[in-house]
Amino acid sequence: xxxDPEFQRLIEAELSRNGHQPSPRFEVVQFQARDARPPAWAxxxxxxxxxxxxxxxxxxxxxxxxxxxxxxxxxxxxxxGEFHEQPIKPARGR
Numbered sequence: 001x002x003x004d005p006e007f008q009r010l011i012e013a014e015l016s017r018n019g020h021q022p023s024p025r026f027e028v029v030q031f032q033a034r035d036a037r038p039p040a041w042a043x044x045x046x047x048x049x050x051x052x053x054x055x056x057x058x059x060x061x062x063x064x065x066x067x068x069x070x071x072x073x074x075x076x077x078x079x080x081g082e083f084h085e086q087p088i089k090p091a092r093g094r
Contacts, residue, residue, distance in 0.1 A: 042083060055067065
């Protein structure tokens with residue numbers, strides 16, 4: 001139904017009638033395997049660079065301790081991933 005051109009025309013007409021502009025369009029393109037690239041990992045298989053990562057658990061499970069452990073290892077370049085043997089400097093609060 002959403003891909004039906006007549007349905008889209010009706011929605012756009014209704015939006016225009018109420019003073020709203022139709023939302024911008026996007027283009028769907030076919031996937032090309034040659035354009036694919038493997039993900040970059042800050043910690044191989046666990047923390048993906050350029051993505052939202054979540055750490056979920058009940059209170060007292062050790063989430064904060066685990067994040068502290070990750071930051072300490074990244075600051076020394078000890079974790080396998082993009083920062084291996086490349087120590088990083090953690091950001092400091094103001």
